[in-house]
Amino acid sequence: DAKTTQPPSMDCAEGRAANLPCNHSTISGNEYVYWYRQIHSQGPQYIIHGLKNNETNEMASLIITEDRKSSTLILPHATLRDTAVYYCIVGRDNDMRFGAGTRLTVKP
């Protein structure tokens, strides 16, 4: 079973920031938080990952709470092409269990 809890769906207005939450209260000290997204039936696309510090790359920012029990993925300026299922995964390299994810719909 996935070790994370995500809302099943969210909407976001185009051009606004999309903030996707994830709860992972049972995360252990050596487990990372990974975010992926899947657009329609394409292969999951890696977005970002982190251990305890906040991370930012060209796609998104990852904010991890100090107790590491939850995190938020931020897409700073959502576009229609960001409509996808977003997966938050807690694990290590060979133990990544995908849950149902959050279906983000970006609306014009």
Place this chain on the structure above:
Amino acid sequence: DSGVTQTPKHLITATGQRVTLRCSPRSGDLSVYWYQQSLDQGLQFLIQYYNGEERAKGNILERFSAQQFPDLHSELNLSSLELGDSALYFCASSGHGGLNQPQHFGDGTRLSIL
């Protein structure tokens, strides 16, 4: 483009048959992972290979087997196919097994069993 190549993109076959799915990892990646995604289920981890050796096993049926070759490409063999095996099969690769490097996925093979 993730750099992971899967062939074929689509495969249609009948029950009882055997098929082979192929995956070429990103250049330099040593680990290859296989996943199954059915309509009614999420992504299910099947198996991982690292530099030719099996590293981890997930929910892989005994009818399914995989291997990784010296050139690091991998094949997933599915035999005695059943209707329920219809699914998307994804391959992913990562740089170093056990070092928490993210996995990068191919575009998948869509398998349809008639």
